[in-house]
Amino acid sequence: MTYDAPHYDVDALLDSAHILVCCGAGGVGKTTTAAALALRAAERGRKVCVLTIDPARRLAQSMGLTELDNTPRSVAGVDSAAGGSLDAMMLDMKRTFDEIVLTHSDPVRAQQILANPFYVSLSSSFAGTQEYMAMEKLGQLKREGRWDLIVVDTPPSRSALDFLDAPQRLGRFLDGRMIRLLLAPAKAGGRAYMKVLSVGMSVFTNVLTKVLGAQALKDLSLFVASLETMFGGFRERAEKTYELLKEPGTSFVVVAVPERDALREATYFVERLSQEQMPLAAVVLNRVHRSSAPELSVQRAMAGAEALDEGADSSLAAAVLRVHAERLAMATRDERTAARFAGAHRGVPLVQVAAQAGDVHDLDGLRTIGAELANGPEASAPLAG
Amino acid sequence: MTLFPGVKLHVVTGKGGTGKTTVAAALALSLAQAGRQVLLTEVEDRQGIAQLFETPPLPYEERRVAAADGGGEVYALAIDPEAALIEYLEKFYNLRRAGSALKRIGAIDFATTIAPGLRDVLLTGKVMEAATRARRGGGRIYDAVVLDAPPTGRIARFLNVNAEVAGLARMGPIRQQADSVMNLLRSRQTAVHLVTLLEEMPVQETVDGVAELQAANLPVGAVVVNMVREPLLPADSLDTAAAAGLDDTDIAAGLKRAGLEPTGRLVAALIAEAAEHAGRVLLEAREREVLGDLGRPRLELPLLAEGVDLAGLYELAERLRDQGLSA
Numbered sequence: 110m111t112y113d114a115p116h117y118d119v120d121a122l123l124d125s126a127h128i129l130v131c132c133g134a135g136g137v138g139k140t141t142t143a144a145a146l147a148l149r150a151a152e153r154g155r156k157v158c159v160l161t162i163d164p165a166r167r168l169a170q171s172m173g174l175t176e177l178d179n180t181p182r183s184v185a186g187v188d189s190a191a192g193g194s195l196d197a198m199m200l201d202m203k204r205t206f207d208e209i210v211l212t213h214s215d216p217v218r219a220q221q222i223l224a225n226p227f228y229v230s231l232s233s234s235f236a237g238t239q240e241y242m243a244m245e246k247l248g249q250l251k252r253e254g255r256w257d258l259i260v261v262d263t264p265p266s267r268s269a270l271d272f273l274d275a276p277q278r279l280g281r282f283l284d285g286r287m288i289r290l291l292l293a294p295a296k297a298g299g300r301a302y303m304k305v306l307s308v309g310m311s312v313f314t315n316v317l318t319k320v321l322g323a324q325a326l327k328d329l330s331l332f333v334a335s336l337e338t339m340f341g342g343f344r345e346r347a348e349k350t351y352e353l354l355k356e357p358g359t360s361f362v363v364v365a366v367p368e369r370d371a372l373r374e375a376t377y378f379v380e381r382l383s384q385e386q387m388p389l390a391a392v393v394l395n396r397v398h399r400s401s402a403p404e405l406s407v408q409r410a411m412a413g414a415e416a417l418d419e420g421a422d423s424s425l426a427a428a429v430l431r432v433h434a435e436r437l438a439m440a441t442r443d444e445r446t447a448a449r450f451a452g453a454h455r456g457v458p459l460v461q462v463a464a465q466a467g468d469v470h471d472l473d474g475l476r477t478i479g480a481e482l483a484n485g486p487e488a489s490a491p492l493a494g
Numbered sequence: 495m496t497l498f499p500g501v502k503l504h505v506v507t508g509k510g511g512t513g514k515t516t517v518a519a520a521l522a523l524s525l526a527q528a529g530r531q532v533l534l535t536e537v538e539d540r541q542g543i544a545q546l547f548e549t550p551p552l553p554y555e556e557r558r559v560a561a562a563d564g565g566g567e568v569y570a571l572a573i574d575p576e577a578a579l580i581e582y583l584e585k586f587y588n589l590r591r592a593g594s595a596l597k598r599i600g601a602i603d604f605a606t607t608i609a610p611g612l613r614d615v616l617l618t619g620k621v622m623e624a625a626t627r628a629r630r631g632g633g634r635i636y637d638a639v640v641l642d643a644p645p646t647g648r649i650a651r652f653l654n655v656n657a658e659v660a661g662l663a664r665m666g667p668i669r670q671q672a673d674s675v676m677n678l679l680r681s682r683q684t685a686v687h688l689v690t691l692l693e694e695m696p697v698q699e700t701v702d703g704v705a706e707l708q709a710a711n712l713p714v715g716a717v718v719v720n721m722v723r724e725p726l727l728p729a730d731s732l733d734t735a736a737a738a739g740l741d742d743t744d745i746a747a748g749l750k751r752a753g754l755e756p757t758g759r760l761v762a763a764l765i766a767e768a769a770e771h772a773g774r775v776l777l778e779a780r781e782r783e784v785l786g787d788l789g790r791p792r793l794e795l796p797l798l799a800e801g802v803d804l805a806g807l808y809e810l811a812e813r814l815r816d817q818g819l820s821a
Contacts (some may be wrong), residue, residue, distance in 0.1 A: 135510020136647060136696075163647070166698060369544075369801065371511070402763035405754065413752030424728060425740065426748020431726045431765050432771045438799070466773050468694040 117391045117458030119483040121259070124148035127358035128251070129390070134262040134374035138395040139364045140164045141469050141478060142462075144172065146362070147195060148184075148472060149479030154191035155257040158250055162200050162264045167470035172197045179204045181250070186472050196256070203240040206232040218335060227332040239264040244350040251353065272382060309457035345461060360390035365399055367446040379454055391458040393482065394447055398439040398464050407441070410434040461485070495789050498715060498819040503625045503678065503684045503744065504640045505715075507649040507695045507703065508689030513720045516810065517689045518671065519568075523811035524820045526566030530637040533624050534559070534570045537617040538644060543570045548804060553755075554578075556634060560804075561812070563776035569634065571624070578616040586656050614655040618744060622675045625683075638821065642646040646699045647686060650706035653679055653686070657710075685715030687819075690785070693779035697785060704788055716819060719782075719791050721797040725775045729769060735772035740765050793817040 122129075123146060128286055131143040140161050147159035158181050164174060172184050174197055181196035210222050220227050232238060250259050298445045353359065361382055365375035375392055382389045410430045417427035451459050469475060498504075503730030504521055522534040533556060536543050541551045547559040552570055554577040560568040623667070625639040644652045656672035656679075678684060688703055690765040701719060707714050727735050733739060745755035745764060754760075787791055797812055798806045814820065 137511065167694075287638045366511070368511075370545075398762075401766055402760050405760060409754065413749065413754050416752045417748060420751060425731060426745050426752065428727045428731075429740070429745055429748075430752065432768050433764055434766050435723070435726065436771070466770050467777055 113315065117460055119146075119391070119460060120149075120153065122360060122390050123153060123483075124155070125358075126258055126354075126360050126390075128247070128353070129258065129260045129360055129362060130263065130354065131362045131364055131393075132378060134371045137364050137366045137371050138462075140262045141168065141475070142362065142364050142393055142395065142482070143260050144168065144197075145469075145475040145478035145482060147197070147258075147260040148187065148475045149483065150258050150260070151193040151195035152188045152191060154193040156194050156255065157258045157260065158196045158198070159262070160198055160200060160243070160246060160255040160259045161262045162239070163197060164262075167446070167468070169199065171471045174199045179208070179246075189248050200239075200243055200246055202239045202242045203232050205246055206238065209245065214335070223333045225328060225332045225335070227329050228335075231332075246334040248350045273385065311462035325342060354387055355385075360388050362390050363392045364395060365392060365450075366395050367443040367450075372446065372450055375450070376454070379469065381458060387405075389457065392450075392454070394450075394459060394461045397443045397447065397461045398436065399443075400433065400437040400440045402433060403437060403440070404468075405433060405437075407434045407437050410437070495818050496820050498685050500682055501715070502638055502683040503621070503685075504638065505643045505649075505653065505684065505686040506640060506718075507686060508718075508720075508744050508790065509646050509699045512688050512689045512696050513802070514645070514689040515540075515546060515642050517687075517718050517720055517814075518640050519543060519546050519808050520795075520807050520810035520814055521544045521687070521819060522638075522640040523560060523562050523566045523807060524814040525638045525640065526560075526562035526568050527564050527815065529565040530562075530821055531566065531634065532562075533634075533636045533639045534566050534642065535573055535621055535624065535639065536570075536642040537570070537573045537621075538642075539574070540641065541572060543572065545803065546804075546807065549662045551625055557572065561808075563808075569636070573617050573620050575613045575616045577683055578620045579612075582616060612659075614652050615659055615668070615675075617669055618653065618656060618675050618679070624679050626678065643686075646703040649686065649703055650710045653707075653712050654710045655778065665695070666713050680711050680713065682713065684713050686712055686796060687715040687718055689718045689808065691721055692781045694777075694781065697781045701784065701788065704790070714790055717785055717788060717792045718814075718819075720793060722794045727772055732772045732776055735765075736776055737770045740768055749791040772781055791818070793819055 129146060131139050131146070133139050140163065143161060144159055144164070147157045151157040159172075160181075161169075161174070164172070169175065173182055179198065179201040184195045184197050187193075187195045207223060210228075211219050214222065240263070243261065247261050248260065250256065322427075349421040361378075363375050363378045363382075365371040378391065379389060410433045414427040414430040414434070417424070417430070447459065449460060451457075460482055462478060465474070465478070469478060504518075504525070506514050506518035506521060508517070512770075518536075522532045526532040534543055543559065544550060546572070549557070549559055549570075552572040554572065554574045556569045556571045558567055559570040562568060588783050620636060621639060621641050624633075624636060627633060627635050643649055654676075656675040659668065672729040686707055688700045690700040704714050706718075725732075731740070742761050742765060747763050749756035749761070749764075793814065794817075795810050798809070800806065802810075
């Protein structure tokens with residue numbers, strides 16, 4: 110017996126949500142899913158903004174995302190008959206960080222911070238900055254109040270969970286004891302400060318000086334000092350964005366494909382969201398293979414192909430039967446995988462999207478996906494290789 | 495025949511979902527032939543190796559995970575930046591006791607998660623240490639080290655982090671270590687292999703990744719095309735099939751001869767499935783051409799019908815060896 114996941118009304122979600130967060134492992138079609146949901150909501154009459162992180166080049170072009178200017182741009186070609194609209198933007202992590210610096214400090218100070226080697230490194234490469242900046246941008250867009258719905262695509266983290274943890278980690282660090290320790294050299298200067306400090310502290314600065322060298326420690330200390338005056342309650346800010354994710358009107362969509370690794374990540378995410386009491390709308394299973402002739406079994410198709418091989422000139426029919434057998438075998442495996450996942454997560458709606466023949470890179474392709482998300486695979490010809 | 499004689503450190507990268515951990519593991523098995531000792535390392539805290547080899551999660555310790563054909567062995571290590579930092583402090587500064595004090599005030603946490611690039615410096619530093627161990631002291635000696643590295647989008651930055659550190663720490667031991675890591679990574683003892691699928695996005699990332707690696711003077715190894723499916727239709731019928739133009743009376747007659755009832759519905763469904771299949775094969779041919787233009791050795795691994803289990807890993811290792819990715 111397999112367990113059928115409850116049917117989920119995607120359109121009802123698109124008509125009512127204020128924030129939709131798409132998350133999941135890398136390479137499962139998160140960006141495409143986010144864009145398809147956003148487009149469908151827009152064409153159903155809502156004012157929508159989609160925040161993407163790293164879209165494939167051609168998909169980005171089709172949405173007009175050719176400029177990296179970190180502000181939402183109207184997407185051309187969206188059907189606005191129902192009164193909706195779609196804006197899209199691609200997150201520029203460094204620029205978002207720079208903007209925070211420029212907004213919250215005077216020009217001289219801002220230039221000092223922007224030129225500090227530790228800032229340059231932190232703003233462009235720290236694992237976690239991207240997650241934090243995605244959250245920061247989401248907060249900004251929300252405050253602008255121009256959209257009914259904001260759809261967020263999460264960064265391609267090594268683990269999907271980073272998305273939830275990173276903002277708090279960064280916030281905790283910038284607001285924590287470590288910072289006060291690092292601030293001391295910048296504030297006191299010279300050797301005097303060493304005397305008043307705790308043992309832990311002097312060990313710490315000793316090690317840092319030893320490991321990084323004195324100049325680097327000074328750079329770091331100055332950088333942290335600038336950050337502190339600039340942000341005040343950085344942690345508070347991180348927590349506020351985190352709270353935003355718990356508000357009514359926010360929903361999560363976990364994206365996966367019917368493969369072991371992707372489903373394992375999806376499982377972690379489903380469990381984590383439930384621990385954090387964050388509302389999971391549905392799990393979207395992309396790239397599900399289907400056969401349009403399930404009545405012809407793999408065994409009979411293969412037996413038929415072999416029978417033909419023994420005869421003359423029927424190689425094409427034999428090949429076609431083999432194509433079918435391969436397809437049906439994959440479809441059967443995907444179906445079993447999906448059923449197992451559904452059985453292990455009763456009550457979590459599972460929305461399946463058929464594998465597409467090629468990559469999706471235009472609005473029509475997104476519409477097809479959107480229709481499948483809403484109506485199930487029957488909405489489009491469920492065929493793929 | 496081996497494509498990469500003299501290479502001691504094999505770095506394996508690939509876009510998410512392309513199976514880079516699987517390929518790294520198969521490569522380790524391939525290199526471990528003829529009694530050789532190989533270390534397989536991962537740096538992303540995912541325990542992907544343990545899952546593949548069906549062992550309990552790996553600690554920060556080199557553990558034997560598989561025996562290869564001919565007496566060779568594969569050891570595995572999941573590199574944890576925190577443990578690597580403490581090890582580093584002990585080794586270079588004799589600071590073991592400081593380690594626990596630092597941990598208490600959150601300094602270790604700071605260093606491994608926040609300090610710019612330090613995390614990657616520690617990870618690459620540990621890989622270098624394992625790859626360059628000398629004969630005495632210092633632990634097990636390996637003939638080769640395979641690194642299951644961060645994804646293609648981040649690989650050049652990850653490997654190049656030690657060059658960046660040089661900008662932050664202008665002298666001192668960390669600078670020296672950074673310089674020696676870069677020397678190893680840029681030498682003929684290292685090869686960075688890229689795993690891809692024959693799909694548009696992974697191929698594009700591979701092309702971008704190769705360009706970034708070359709710009710950073712890092713040695714590009716092979717392109718490994720993973721999960722390749724056999725083309726089932728005759729090559730000369732692909733264009734017709736892709737346009738759903740296969741002759742239905744022809745197919746119906748064939749089905750009949752095969753003892754199957756050729757209903758109109760079934761014939762139409764089969765022609766539609768053949769069209770999708772042919773379309774994919776044609777698209778794959780185009781992507782293969784793009785990869786060919788990179789001018790790097792290209793290897794192909796089949797999609798395993800049963801998924802990747804331990805037996806599958808050995809099969810993939812053999813395929814790699816047959817195509818020259820071996821010791």
